[in-house]
Amino acid sequence: MMDKLTASVGTALDRFIQQKQEQFPYATGELSQLLRDIALAAKIINREINRAGLAGIEGGVGSDNVQGEAQQKLDMIADIRFTRALSKGGETCGIISEEIDGIIDTGNHHAKYVVAIDPLDGSSNIDVNVLVGTIFSIYRRRSPIGRPPTKEDMLQQGTEQIAAGYVLYGSSTMLVYSTGYGVNGFTYEPSLGEYFLSHPNMKCKEDGSIYSINEGGYNTFPEGLKSYLSTCKEREFSARYIGSLVGDFHRNLLKGGIYIYPSTSKYKKGKLRLLYECNALAFLAEQSGGMATDGYQRILEIKPEHFHERTPFYVGSPKMVKEAMEHLNEYEEEEVVSVKTIKVKA
Numbered sequence: 001m002m003d004k005l006t007a008s009v010g011t012a013l014d015r016f017i018q019q020k021q022e023q024f025p026y027a028t029g030e031l032s033q034l035l036r037d038i039a040l041a042a043k044i045i046n047r048e049i050n051r052a053g054l055a056g057i058e059g060g061v062g063s064d065n066v067q068g069e070a071q072q073k074l075d076m077i078a079d080i081r082f083t084r085a086l087s088k089g090g091e092t093c094g095i096i097s098e099e100i101d102g103i104i105d106t107g108n109h110h111a112k113y114v115v116a117i118d119p120l121d122g123s124s125n126i127d128v129n130v131l132v133g134t135i136f137s138i139y140r141r142r143s144p145i146g147r148p149p150t151k152e153d154m155l156q157q158g159t160e161q162i163a164a165g166y167v168l169y170g171s172s173t174m175l176v177y178s179t180g181y182g183v184n185g186f187t188y189e190p191s192l193g194e195y196f197l198s199h200p201n202m203k204c205k206e207d208g209s210i211y212s213i214n215e216g217g218y219n220t221f222p223e224g225l226k227s228y229l230s231t232c233k234e235r236e237f238s239a240r241y242i243g244s245l246v247g248d249f250h251r252n253l254l255k256g257g258i259y260i261y262p263s264t265s266k267y268k269k270g271k272l273r274l275l276y277e278c279n280a281l282a283f284l285a286e287q288s289g290g291m292a293t294d295g296y297q298r299i300l301e302i303k304p305e306h307f308h309e310r311t312p313f314y315v316g317s318p319k320m321v322k323e324a325m326e327h328l329n330e331y332e333e334e335e336v337v338s339v340k341t342i343k344v345k346a
């Protein structure tokens with residue numbers, strides 16, 4: 001359905017959500033409430049992040065999450081705050097969080113939505129005052145209303161997302177999300193405690209000249225990727241890497257560019273998690289005219305098997321993602337031929 005009402009810059013988030021809901025005669029307001037729950041929790045996290053150095057909430061908690069990564073205090077605080085806001089809000093029946101092994105059952109068994117969330121993205125940047133984020137995906141549950149959330153509710157393909165977004169805690173705090181009708185960005189005004197529309201109808205540029213990748217693992221990158229990176233360097237593209245996925249994605253969305261987290265010897269399937277990092281950003285990328293793949297297939301079509309499964313991630317300007325994939329496929333074909341040749345010779 002075409003977006004009849006184009007909200008103008010400065011529209012308060014609450015009003016924007018209401019306007020969108022009114023465009024759907026059968027909307028019941030549950031998704032609107034869920035989005036408000038996320039926006040509320042993000043305000044609290046924003047406050048915690050801004051005063052982290054003073055409040056002694058920097059550093060680790062001395063435990064690892066299910067992926068064996070050291071958990072930071074702010075990882076846990078963010079996880080608790082989002083879980084609490086979503087549980088109290090009443091519209092979320094189950095949550096998958098980066099910080100928790102299994103399904104978080106909120107007890108809201110009457111609710112029809114489930115959420116996958118990376119409460120704090122870019123944890124390695126918390127203590128060095130570099131921007132961090134939150135990433136979330138929202139799905140309609142599959143299991144009958146009234147029951148506890150199930151594995152099937154949480155392990156849905158990215159194409160099934162009802163909404164997705166991120167919060168960026170940077171020089172300003174922004175909430176960027178989509179409900180499947182374009183991508184809109186809101187800037188938080190702390191003195192008023194409110195978000196206002198600042199980036200309506202965000203569009204990803206067809207092409208760009210920024211590439212974002214941690215080249216530390218270069219020696220173990222797929223040959224095709226090495227070849228693509230050479231072309232980026234030949235063209236003197238700008239290398240930009242914050243080390244916070246949300247920040248790198250946001251910059252490339254605004255300026256044009258490609259973000260890559262490939263398979264490496266340390267992370268055979270890439271480092272990033274499908275359910276609460278890649279699916280959400282792939283949804284936003286496609287909603288804004290960008291592209292997101294694992295190098296070979298659309299991220300949104302990957303059928304998840306595990307809550308914390310990882311995937312290689314190639315996202316951004318479609319022309320750049322397509323070219324990177326061409327290089328990957330070219331080298332893959334050559335590798336197949338060379339194996340066949342060796343076999344024939346043997």
Ligand SMILES: O=P(O)(O)OC[C@H]1O[C@](O)(COP(=O)(O)O)[C@@H](O)[C@@H]1O
Nearest residue numbers: 118120121122123124214243244245
């Ligand atoms: O340090 P690396 O290997 O480049 O990884 C950085 C990537 O890892 C992440 O920090 C992973 O996310 P979390 O911080 O939520 O675990 C991404 O934000 C970032 O893009």
Ligand SMILES: [Mg+2]
Nearest residue numbers: 118121122277
């Ligand atoms: Mg993350």
Ligand SMILES: [Mg+2]
Nearest residue numbers: 098118120121
């Ligand atoms: Mg995280």
